[in-house]
Amino acid sequence: MAVSTLARPMLRSPALRMASRRFESTAASKATEAAKDTASKAQQGLSRVTSAAGPAIAGAAKGVTNALGRIGGRTGKAIAFVERQTPFVVYYSKVGLELGKLVFQGQKMSPPSMATFQTYYQNLWRSIQTGTIFQAPANLLQSVRSLSTAQLATGGVILAECLGFFTVGEMIGRLKLVGYHGETAHH
Numbered sequence: 001m002a003v004s005t006l007a008r009p010m011l012r013s014p015a016l017r018m019a020s021r022r023f024e025s026t027a028a029s030k031a032t033e034a035a036k037d038t039a040s041k042a043q044q045g046l047s048r049v050t051s052a053a054g055p056a057i058a059g060a061a062k063g064v065t066n067a068l069g070r071i072g073g074r075t076g077k078a079i080a081f082v083e084r085q086t087p088f089v090v091y092y093s094k095v096g097l098e099l100g101k102l103v104f105q106g107q108k109m110s111p112p113s114m115a116t117f118q119t120y121y122q123n124l125w126r127s128i129q130t131g132t133i134f135q136a137p138a139n140l141l142q143s144v145r146s147l148s149t150a151q152l153a154t155g156g157v158i159l160a161e162c163l164g165f166f167t168v169g170e171m172i173g174r175l176k177l178v179g180y181h182g183e184t185a186h187h
Contacts, residue, residue, distance in 0.1 A: 071079060103109070127133040147155075171177055 070076075124133075
């Protein structure tokens with residue numbers, strides 16, 4: 001008990017409490033506060049610009065749509081067709097993008113680097129300029145002959161997958177498992 005009674009007054013001493021305090025830099029806290037303030041002001045400005053520009057852009061688009069709607073003939077029909085198809089294209093492009101994201105994440109893929117893009121397209125551009133983009137038939141035949149059995153098997157599996165996906169897509173699209181009926185007059 002003598003040890004604990006001697007330690008208690010020492011723990012309560014102001015010198016020890018002062019040493020255990022955490023000293024925080026006021027400059028860091030001020031900088032953090034200023035950054036938060038600037039970010040909130042920027043967000044407010046952006047929301048004001050967006051709310052002001054939204055109706056203006058919508059009005060301009062409506063004016064263009066009205067002007068294009070008055071055009072008749074083949075051009076008017078083409079414009080009307082494009083306007084009817086736009087929602088479908090936007091919807092299915094978003095669906096495709098989300099599906100692509102899921103595949104990328106599921107396969108743990110990553111996009112190629114910018115250097116890879118540049119070297120590939122520079123080589124493609126050079127081959128277009130020199131006219132060597134299409135191989136000579138003899139070179140193409142030689143490259144087919146030099147395929148290994150593993151490469152042929154891989155190609156066969158990919159071909160079977162593509163055919164299977166096409167067949168399943170046809171079944172889903174027609175809502176039938178049986179093929180087309182054909183013309184009954186010829187039977």
